[in-house]
Structures are given as C-alpha cells and as structure tokens.
Amino acid sequence: MEISRQSSAVRLRNVIPACFTVRVDKKIQTAILSRAELQHGLITRGQALERGLKSADIHRQVAKGRWETLGRGVYRIGGTPKTYEQSVKAVTFARSGAVAHLRTAARLYGLPIGEFEEVEIAIVRRTRARTVEGVTVRLLPRLDAVDRSRPSGSRRPP
Secondary structure, three states, rough: OOOOOOOOOOHHHHHHHHHHHOOHHHHHHHHHHHHHHHHHOOEHHHHHHHHHOOOOHHHHHHOOOOEEEEEEEEEEOOOOOEEHHHHHHHHHOOOOOOOEEHHHHHHOOOOOOOOOEEEEEEEEEEOOOOEEEEEEEEEEEEOOOHHHHHOOOOOOOO
16 A cells, blocks of 8 residues: 655645545535544544444445545545655444554654554454554553553543
8 A cells, every 4th residue: 555655634625525525515524534634644534433424425425536444444535645754543333442553653642763654563462363465563461541641742532
C-alpha cells in the first residue's frame, strides 16, 4: 500500500461533492466530515450513525466507491490521502482497545526510527487476536493509562 508522507492534517471541506451521494443531507455531511477531519479522514460506522446517516446510506457510500472500507466498521472518506497515521488509526478503530505499540508509537511521537511502514499494535491478552495483513499484534497482560498517552498536538475528537 502506498502511503503518503504528507502532513497528518486532513482537510475535507473540498471533497464533499465527491464523497457523498445526493441523498445525504448537507448537515449530516458536514457533521461527518468535521469528525473525519480530526481522524485522518476516517469515520466509523457508529460515528456516522450518531450523526444521522442510515445503514443504507453507509452501504451506498461504499458501493459507489465514495468510502473505502479499511476494517470492520471503519471507512476512509474518498479523496483523502493515505497516510501512516491514518493506517494506525484505522487499525485501532477496528480493534477495540488497541493502541499503537513499539516502533509505531515511537514514529507517532516523532522519534527517529528510520524507514518503518508496518503497524504494530498492542491489545489486552484476553482479547481474541485476529491477524491483519501488515499489522503486528502484541498481546499484553494489561494496558495502563500511560500506554494510552497521545503525542502532543494530537486531539481526541469530541
């Protein structure tokens, strides 16, 4: 997968016509895109439903190629650049309780680790570990609060 090294900031206001069918209300489009901007161009099924989209609308976005499914219930809005940060976020959205781990976390914190494109995540051992192509999953006995810290400048969406 070709991943851009562009800034992790994603601006989606210019992709509205391309990423929604005409049946979706403009207020719902704006709400979804506002959330996706905070999440590297990603939206989850639950977030889309919370903002007023119907299941059939989500299916239609995917079927028409306007949204790309990246994992169970995780979608990339069409027209957004593929970035490493987006890949990590997609995996952590798809895996409940997952966090970036080892070299992935180091890269997100801006530490010099050289060329590294693989995604490493950690999950609590009692979680079922499914394999995902290009993702290394580490099973840990527990994840403490310090394991869930965020790089400075990183925002948690409202």
